[in-house]
Amino acid sequence: MPSLLILGQAGAPGGWLTRRLLATLTSDAEWVLWLLGALSVLSIAVMVERAIYFATHRLKNSDEVLLGLARGDLDAVQASLGTQQGMEVAVLREGLDWRDRGPDSVAEVIDAALARERPRYERFLSFLGTLGSNTPFIGLFGTVLGIIKAFADLGASGAKGAEVQSTVMAGISEALVATAVGLAVAIPAVIGYNVLQRSLKNTVSRSASLGHALVGHLRATGGK
Numbered sequence: 001m002p003s004l005l006i007l008g009q010a011g012a013p014g015g016w017l018t019r020r021l022l023a024t025l026t027s028d029a030e031w032v033l034w035l036l037g038a039l040s041v042l043s044i045a046v047m048v049e050r051a052i053y054f055a056t057h058r059l060k061n062s063d064e065v066l067l068g069l070a071r072g073d074l075d076a077v078q079a080s081l082g083t084q085q086g087m088e089v090a091v092l093r094e095g096l097d098w099r100d101r102g103p104d105s106v107a108e109v110i111d112a113a114l115a116r117e118r119p120r121y122e123r124f125l126s127f128l129g130t131l132g133s134n135t136p137f138i139g140l141f142g143t144v145l146g147i148i149k150a151f152a153d154l155g156a157s158g159a160k161g162a163e164v165q166s167t168v169m170a171g172i173s174e175a176l177v178a179t180a181v182g183l184a185v186a187i188p189a190v191i192g193y194n195v196l197q198r199s200l201k202n203t204v205s206r207s208a209s210l211g212h213a214l215v216g217h218l219r220a221t222g223g224k
Helices: 002-009 016-025 030-056 062-071 074-081 087-097 103-122 125-157 162-220
Strands: none
Touching (some): 030 125, 030 162, 062 162, 074 087, 087 103, 087 162, 103 125, 103 162, 125 162
């Protein structure tokens, strides 16, 4: 590859496709850093938004609700939900609204509530997962472009001796910045994705447990 670049810069004959690729790949790759910077801002915004959503859409008085379910005081449980929002609240509220129609109907309603609420929690999580998986490759792409440009500049400058080493090393060190930035974007995105996925899993588990407790109580008491 370095020899091709030097030949291309020196005006040596080459294929049309080779000349076009050299003209494209030896351009400034700073746009990769700007792209990674924009993705980093989006990643942080998504993590903050999801963290706020998870914090505001959860059952805050879960101990009180569990105690009410254990006692069979369903009216008190329904009153304790208040105006709260979230998957756990939706499961209990809709299950309690359908309790007069029998435990089987309540179980179906609870499953429907879980299926409806889960995508609301999963919103933007795939974006974080994609960033965590692919931003290192974007950074590596920027590094490759930087190395290609370094060798192209070396061929155009006609440096000799110690100047060759200093020119190439300076270009490569600058090119490696893109890889470092790509990793700096990917690592927080992966951590945030895993934390949010774990929180979602716990929320689904708690919601299902509350729903099962309600259905079990209705079956044990004949729907009362």
